[in-house]
Amino acid sequence: MHLDPVRVVNALWIVLVTVWLVGALQASPAVRRQPIRSRLAYVLLLVAASLLMWRRPFGLLGARFVPHTELVGWIGVGVAVLGIALAIAARVFLGRNWSGAVTVKKDHELIRRGPYAVVRHPIYSGILLGLLGTAIVVGEARVLIGVALFAVGFRVKSLAEEQFMEDQFGGEYGEYKRRVKALVPWVW
Numbered sequence: 001m002h003l004d005p006v007r008v009v010n011a012l013w014i015v016l017v018t019v020w021l022v023g024a025l026q027a028s029p030a031v032r033r034q035p036i037r038s039r040l041a042y043v044l045l046l047v048a049a050s051l052l053m054w055r056r057p058f059g060l061l062g063a064r065f066v067p068h069t070e071l072v073g074w075i076g077v078g079v080a081v082l083g084i085a086l087a088i089a090a091r092v093f094l095g096r097n098w099s100g101a102v103t104v105k106k107d108h109e110l111i112r113r114g115p116y117a118v119v120r121h122p123i124y125s126g127i128l129l130g131l132l133g134t135a136i137v138v139g140e141a142r143v144l145i146g147v148a149l150f151a152v153g154f155r156v157k158s159l160a161e162e163q164f165m166e167d168q169f170g171g172e173y174g175e176y177k178r179r180v181k182a183l184v185p186w187v188w
Contacts, residue, residue, distance in 0.1 A: 053131065057140050
């Protein structure tokens with residue numbers, strides 16, 4: 001049986017979604033939640049990005065940006081594995097504080113260990129790296145555009161999260177923010 005990089009990368013995303021669903025059952029209740037109306041900007045970006053990532057190509061969006069070879073496909077799988085592993089590790093470290101929406105949880109803790117010692121939003125960093133790997137596997141322009149839209153959506157969402165954390169933890173979060181970059185270690 002021959003393994004196909006596209007099937008492998010799709011299976012990786014199924015693993016991530018499964019971890020998220022199981023983890024959501026263990027999350028603490030929210031004591032503060034971002035209003036739905038203010039969530040629309042990043043939710044719409046993430047939906048548009050998802051459609052580009054996982055829908056059939058059309059027109060120029062189906063143009064290849066990398067050669068369609070087995071080696072390129074497996075390099076993409078390797079990048080996706082690293083990213084998804086980082087996102088899962090970050091999710092585990094976040095524990096009961098995790099939420100799909102911008103919230104403050106009951107007994108919320110400021111996590112600064114594990115991947116959170118390197119970047120403030122390692123789940124987003126990991127997902128973006130996983131998406132980049134997926135883009136390499138798929139090799140089409142539409143997927144690169146999807147990755148860019150995910151990056152913008154995560155940035156918008158992370159700014160709202162940071163405001164919640166500053167409100168909750170004050171100077172402690174400000175010090176963490178000065179010391180640790182948002183998405184890319186030592187860069188951004």
